[in-house]
Amino acid sequence: MAEQNIIDTTSERIPTVIADDVHIVYRVYGGNTGRGSATAALNRIVRRKPGAGVREVHAVKGVSFTAYRGQAIGLIGSNGSGKSTLLKAIAGLLPAERGKVYTDGQPSLLGVNAALMNDLTGEKNVMLGGLAMGMSREQIRERYQSIVDFSGINEKGDFITLPMRTYSSGMAARLRFSIAAAKDHDVLMIDEALATGDRAFQKRSEARIRELRKEAGTVFLVSHNNKSIRDTCDRVLWLERGELLMDGPTDEVVRAYEKETAR
Numbered sequence: 001m002a003e004q005n006i007i008d009t010t011s012e013r014i015p016t017v018i019a020d021d022v023h024i025v026y027r028v029y030g031g032n033t034g035r036g037s038a039t040a041a042l043n044r045i046v047r048r049k050p051g052a053g054v055r056e057v058h059a060v061k062g063v064s065f066t067a068y069r070g071q072a073i074g075l076i077g078s079n080g081s082g083k084s085t086l087l088k089a090i091a092g093l094l095p096a097e098r099g100k101v102y103t104d105g106q107p108s109l110l111g112v113n114a115a116l117m118n119d120l121t122g123e124k125n126v127m128l129g130g131l132a133m134g135m136s137r138e139q140i141r142e143r144y145q146s147i148v149d150f151s152g153i154n155e156k157g158d159f160i161t162l163p164m165r166t167y168s169s170g171m172a173a174r175l176r177f178s179i180a181a182a183k184d185h186d187v188l189m190i191d192e193a194l195a196t197g198d199r200a201f202q203k204r205s206e207a208r209i210r211e212l213r214k215e216a217g218t219v220f221l222v223s224h225n226n227k228s229i230r231d232t233c234d235r236v237l238w239l240e241r242g243e244l245l246m247d248g249p250t251d252e253v254v255r256a257y258e259k260e261t262a263r
């Protein structure tokens, strides 16, 4: 379905991300033989060609779309359909085998595995995450309390001064989201972070996503929770086996997806 369906009559549409026939291929070494030894690697280097044990996974196949400022775009599709891979490509973390990704501004990918340091306290990670996003120490200090309050980490005790490795997976995901959401992003990509928080936190996060959109950014959200997608996104891309199956208004695409998955 063409994305021309999304009509914004209120303002001029400013593109933030353009994906033009993007293909992403993973290469798995030793995939056939199960051997990933140093000798096999040396052999490959000497022969300067992939060995017989190289397997290719064509994870994204010819995806094209244009995202605009102020849009919140949901990515849906079954497990392994290429959602996370597509986000990584938009963030510039994976090279495209073919095609091109153009972005306006710096895309920030907030994955469940976003790189914070497990051995550092939550407090130090707020500083680290803020610096990594380009905020100054002063800006981080100013926003510190609101980040901690938003995360709800300290609701049941003084957890923010404990190392992150002592947090539950939900607590850690909440802190990551809260750090990322403290900054206004040109393009913010959220990979399943909302699924891990409790209902109250999900509500806060959804409200913050709406704010981020208003502040003129573009938000991408990967989720298996159709309700989260309905509550936050105005447009949805449905991927299946690496291909873009549908691109359109949330209600239309989610309804088609639910019909398909109910079979």
Ligand SMILES: Nc1ncnc2c1ncn2[C@@H]1O[C@H](COP(=O)(O)OP(=O)(O)OP(=O)(O)O)[C@@H](O)[C@H]1O
Residues within 6 Å of the ligand: 026, 027, 028, 057, 058, 059, 077, 078, 079, 080, 081, 082, 083, 084, 085, 086
């Ligand atoms: N590092 C990797 N190396 C090789 N293949 C990979 C790698 N990461 C993902 N893949 C493959 O790429 C395909 C797409 O995976 P991806 O993680 O993008 O899917 P997804 O839609 O995000 O799935 P899920 O909903 O389960 O998170 C899958 O076939 C997966 O096996």
